[in-house]
Amino acid sequence: MDKGTSTIENCPICNRANHCCNSMDKNLGICWCSQEFFPKEIFDLVPPEQLRKTCICKNCLDQFKSQL
DSSP, X not given: OOOOOOOTTBOTTTOSBOOOTTTTTXXXXXXGGGGSOOOGGGGGXXXXXXXXXXXXXXXXXXXXXXXX
């Protein structure tokens, strides 16, 4: 998982699309991220300037959880 420059629609860990309805500011119903558990340790991988500004993608979340 490489850290990269992120936009609101990109994961702050891998810089790929996060597919978050909340990040896209679209009224598409319940987003996948609203139904997931994010271990607090995953946020240590997010650059400080991007914390709480964009959503971590499902791929990075799944990879992180598989290493627990």
